[in-house]
Amino acid sequence: MNQTIETHLQVGSAGTSEKKLFTFGEPPGELTLESGARLGPITIAYETWGELSPARDNAVLVAHAFSGDSHAAGYYKDDPPGAKPGWWDSLIGPGKGLDTDRCFVICANILGGCSGSTGPSSINPRTGRPYGPDFPMMTIGDIVETQKALLDHLGISSLLAVIGGSVGGMQVLEWCVRYPEMVRAAIPVATTMRHSALAxxxxxxxxxxxxxxxxxxxxxxxxxxxxxxxxxxxxxxxxxxxxxxxxxxxxxxxxxxxxxxxxxxxxxxxxxxxxxxxxxxxxxxxxxxxxxLYITKAADYFDLVERRPPARSIRDLTGAATRFLVISYTSDWLYPTYQARELVKALKRVGLNVSFCEIEADCGHDAFLIPDKRLGSLVGGFLDNVRRS
Amino acid sequence: MNQTIETHLQVGSAGTSEKKLFTFGEPPGELTLESGARLGPITIAYETWGELSPARDNAVLVAHAFSGDSHAAGYYKDDPPGAKPGWWDSLIGPGKGLDTDRCFVICANILGGCSGSTGPSSINPRTGRPYGPDFPMMTIGDIVETQKALLDHLGISSLLAVIGGSVGGMQVLEWCVRYPEMVRAAIPVATTMRHSALAxxxxxxxxxxxxxxxxxxxxxxxxxxxxxxxxxxxxxxxxxxxxxxxxxxxxxxxxxxxxxxxxxxxxxxxxxxxxxxxxxxxxxxxxxxxxxLYITKAADYFDLVERRPPARSIRDLTGAATRFLVISYTSDWLYPTYQARELVKALKRVGLNVSFCEIEADCGHDAFLIPDKRLGSLVGGFLDNVRRS
The missing domain is CATH 1.10.1740.110 (Rna Polymerase Sigma Factor; Chain: A)
Incomplete structure (x- = not known):
């Protein structure tokens, strides 16, 4: 295990990345949201690092948290000197936990966001003015559907892994429930399978x-x-x-x-x-x-345990081949370890292959965003195992 | 111990109480606040339950929390049917933890409050209009000084006990530091000796x-x-x-x-x-x-550990005869048990007689306000011991 850890030290920069836009769902082919509302066209801003393998089997989708964006690693070409790299730069790059010499990493700004993807501040094509309160209420599932559309567009039908923390972790879990056959490995970090009353x-x-x-x-x-x-x-x-x-x-x-x-x-x-x-x-x-407002509501609606069919719940994962690495942090009181354990239990109950790690950290929920070699080592080692299996 | 507990079940109502006003500090005799500002005249609204003994040795001062008031127990004469009793009615009354057949219980609305005592909404005699932002910034120590003036007015020079939870507990501790010779017993509940960064x-x-x-x-x-x-x-x-x-x-x-x-x-x-x-x-x-705004600031300033002399800190309690019962609640994350333990340690370090009890409760900081026989039993038993000693 220690050898595995040593190979995943943070070594290189992911280099520059570029924000790209993908638009889909032109009327009358709009996306039907979970609420029943229809939305389209939808633009998704995304960035990628590394190269898609000829077999198209090395893609990793990174799902960002509530206030994040597509800029998960590296720099923009026109960054001023001293600019900060992307928000998970410590995890994404050559030789890092998400090794861009081996993986094709994708991160997209979530639906409802304000960093390039369609959200309440985007222009409503029906009025020529920003949606504002006319933007439809959305769910984590709706966010996942836009990511699915992006992957279809990129010609990716299988993901080596989906990884994300906090609201990003909810997307990871929703991916597994909606498209288990597409996800070889799932890494939900500092998250929950149902938003608590406190949250x-x-x-x-x-x-x-x-x-x-x-x-x-x-x-x-x-x-x-x-x-x-x-x-x-x-x-x-x-x-x-x-x-x-x-x-x-x-x-x-x-x-x-x-x-x-x-x-x-x-x-x-x-x-x-x-x-x-x-x-x-x-x-x-x-x-x-x-x-x-919209994204917090989507998080509040998130509940993988109690769902009305035909919506799929965590129980519907029975028989899935997806392997899980669940990660929590000792001092996270927003999504505490006991909630990660509940998730692990629920996944094991339906027979899934789950690893669980609680990382000792005193910095609370934010820990998953703070550069820490342990996260990179865990993720890198886990993906090595997944590749070998 | 069990016998003691049995005798302190919640048995009677404290009956009716009446809000009384006491005014002091007419200019030029205003109160000089810790900040150096002068304030006066100051009106303090207070209520009492039970009778002061001829020896004047049975008075208990109840200090209320941030949004509380003087109405700690019983009812007002003109309460409509179905009105709620005072906020600590489960603790104060005949045969209860603070037994009004034996104690003379006093509770005063704090300085800076808005339930009868002088605060920012009171009329500034210099302008004939409410103080508003001209009200001077105040401290827990200033609140205690107004309570001391009230006790002087009532002819009380010794307290059987001071008790309070949360910001009320800070007042308890400040009383001990300022007037140790006046306080036979102190019961700080769900509180801290220094307001934390989280709070x-x-x-x-x-x-x-x-x-x-x-x-x-x-x-x-x-x-x-x-x-x-x-x-x-x-x-x-x-x-x-x-x-x-x-x-x-x-x-x-x-x-x-x-x-x-x-x-x-x-x-x-x-x-x-x-x-x-x-x-x-x-x-x-x-x-x-x-x-x-003013009361939260007073709480934030509260720190019994690091104080510039001549202000007295917890270390200056060396040799005091005051007996302490420190109470915390397991699920209180605003003033967690570890902070109560720090207080107990600091008191023991200067040689004081301290009892400590952590009450198992899952309702958080609010636990101290929720009727619970255990608090009454602890307080009643402790005061019996204090009386005997």
């Missing part, structure tokens, strides 16, 4: 924060000032749930910002306040408030 | 939510519509932190509100959403947004 509660507070901002204007703000204050508070709520008590103590404790004593006012006193305000105000420049 | 983070998000509401108007809203939307979101944030993952699962799970299926819209789908919205909208009719 719904935090999402609902975030949504209410946006909706309380008068600039939200029932979702019609694309011609005016956007609801930045409400969105910033929503992001601050999210950020607290991504961290852990321990991480906050270590990172900030009760340290004061810029002064010797507390200020006895409502300006920032503590570093943790400054951090949260910064996270909130940074976020509003890159994310759309309506996207947050 | 500060949640308070800061709640504050930002209020300040993001344009109706807040920098605290000047008493002549106009108050910032109810921002305050409701702030309350929702608080409510999530008062519960636990387990309690939310048990109480709500993923149960839907009023329907067979999800609604694919932004109306309430899940019961937990309905519950939070209800908590938020109920709160705005009884609480002042500025009070929330």
């Amino acid at each position: 719904i509660a935090f999402n609902e507070v975030a949504r209410q924060s946006i909706m309380a901002d008068p600039l939200w204007n029932r979702g019609n703000y694309y011609d005016s000032e956007p609801p930045h204050l409400g969105l910033a508070v929503a992001r601050m709520i999210g950020h607290v749930t991504y961290l852990s008590d321990e991480a906050l103590r270590r990172k900030f404790g009760r340290r004061l910002q810029d002064r010797e004593r507390v200020g006895y006012g409502f300006d920032v006193d503590f570093q943790v306040e400054s951090y949260l305000r910064h996270q909130g105000s940074k976020f509003v420049h890159r994310f759309d408030a309506n996207s947050l | 500060i983070a949640f308070n800061e998000v709640a504050r930002q939510s209020i300040m993001a509401d344009p109706l807040w108007n920098r605290g000047n809203y008493y002549d106009s519509e108050p910032p109810h939307l921002g305050l409701a979101v702030a309350r929702m944030i608080g409510h999530v932190t008062y519960l636990s993952d387990e309690a939310l699962r048990r109480k709500f799970g993923r149960r839907l509100q009023d329907r067979e299926r999800v609604g694919y819209g932004f109306d309430v789908d899940f019961q937990v959403e309905s519950y939070l919205r209800h908590q938020g909208s109920k709160f705005v009719h009884r609480f002042d947004a500025n009070s929330l």
Whole structure:
């Protein structure tokens, strides 16, 4: 095992990538969403790393989390000096856990997002104006259907693996339930098979924060000032749930910002306040408030256990050949390890081949995004085994 | 021990109580706050239950939590039928943990509050208008000083006990540090000796939510519509932190509100959403947004460990005769048991007599407010011991 680990150290950069667009579902061939609404045409922004093998059997789909995008690794050609690489650059690249010398890695911005794929801020072809609140409510299953359409377009009918964390992990599981025959290996990370009341509660507070901002204007703000204050508070709520008590103590404790004593006012006193305000105000420049509303709703709807047929649930995976590596983090209290164990149990109950690893980390839910060789080693070793089998 | 427990079952009602007002600190004799600001006159609303003994040695001060008030037990004379009793009615009354046949129980609305005591919504005598943002920033120590003035007024120079949960527990600890010779027994419940980064983070998000509401108007809203939307979101944030993952699962799970299926819209789908919205909208009719801002700040400033002399810290309790009963709850993640243990350690380090009890409860921080015979039994038994010693 140690030898396997050693071969998956983070060694190279995934290099540059380019955002590409794929459009499908022109009327009358729109996508019928789980709600019954029809949506189309749909554009999906995606990026790829590595080369598709002649046998077309080395594709890995990376599913991003709620506020992520298609830029999972490497740099853009026109990145300014000092730009940060993609959000999972520590995992994707030559010699890394998702080894781009061997895999063809694909990551697409999710439906409902705001980084190139069709979402509430996109132009509604029927009106020539942004969808806003006319964007239909969607589900994790709908997101998966758009990814399936993209793979069809790329000529990929089998995936070596689907991997993703948090809301990305939900997509992984939904893939397995919808297209088990297409997925050789699934790696759900820091996620759950059914969104808990606590997670719904935090999402609902975030949504209410946006909706309380008068600039939200029932979702019609694309011609005016956007609801930045409400969105910033929503992001601050999210950020607290991504961290852990321990991480906050270590990172900030009760340290004061810029002064010797507390200020006895409502300006920032503590570093943790400054951090949260910064996270909130940074976020509003890159994310759309309506996207947050729709994507959190999709996550809240996610439940692989109780589903009305004909929707497939986790029980319908009986007999699937997909191999699972389930990963959780010790200090993640948004999608805690006990929920990962419930997932493992449910998968084993229907006879699947499941490996499970809880990674010791004190940084909360965010741990899956923080560069850590252990994740790369686990993923690389697991995929080696899958290839050999 | 079991016999002691049996004698403290919840047996009687505390009967009716009446809100009384005490005013002190007329200029030029204002109270000098910890910040250096001067405030006066100050009115404190308080209620009492039971009779002060001729020896004046049976007084128990109950300190309320952030959104509480002086109405800790019993009913008001003019309560409509079906009205709820005070917030700690399960603990206060004849034969209960705080036995009003034996104790004289006092509870005062805290400084900065909005239930009769001077706070940001009170009239500033200098302007004839509500203080609003001119209300001075205050600390837990300042709250204790107003309680001390009330006790002086009532002719009470020694307390059988001070007891309180959450922010009330901070007041208990501050009492011990400021007036150790006055406090025979201290019962800090579900609290901490220094507000953690996580707790500060949640308070800061709640504050930002209020300040993001344009109706807040920098605290000047008493002549106009108050910032109810921002305050409701702030309350929702608080409510999530008062519960636990387990309690939310048990109480709500993923149960839907009023329907067979999800609604694919932004109306309430899940019961937990309905519950939070209800908590938020109920709160705005009884609480002042500025009070929330000032009281959360006082909690955030609370740190009994690192203080600049001459302010007294927990180390200055060396040699005090006060006996402690520290109580925490297993599922409280806002003020977790490890923080109670740190408190116990710090008290023992300076040689104090400390009992500690962690109560098994799955309902989170709120546990201390939920009627539970165990709390009454612990408190009653502890006070029996204190009386005997």
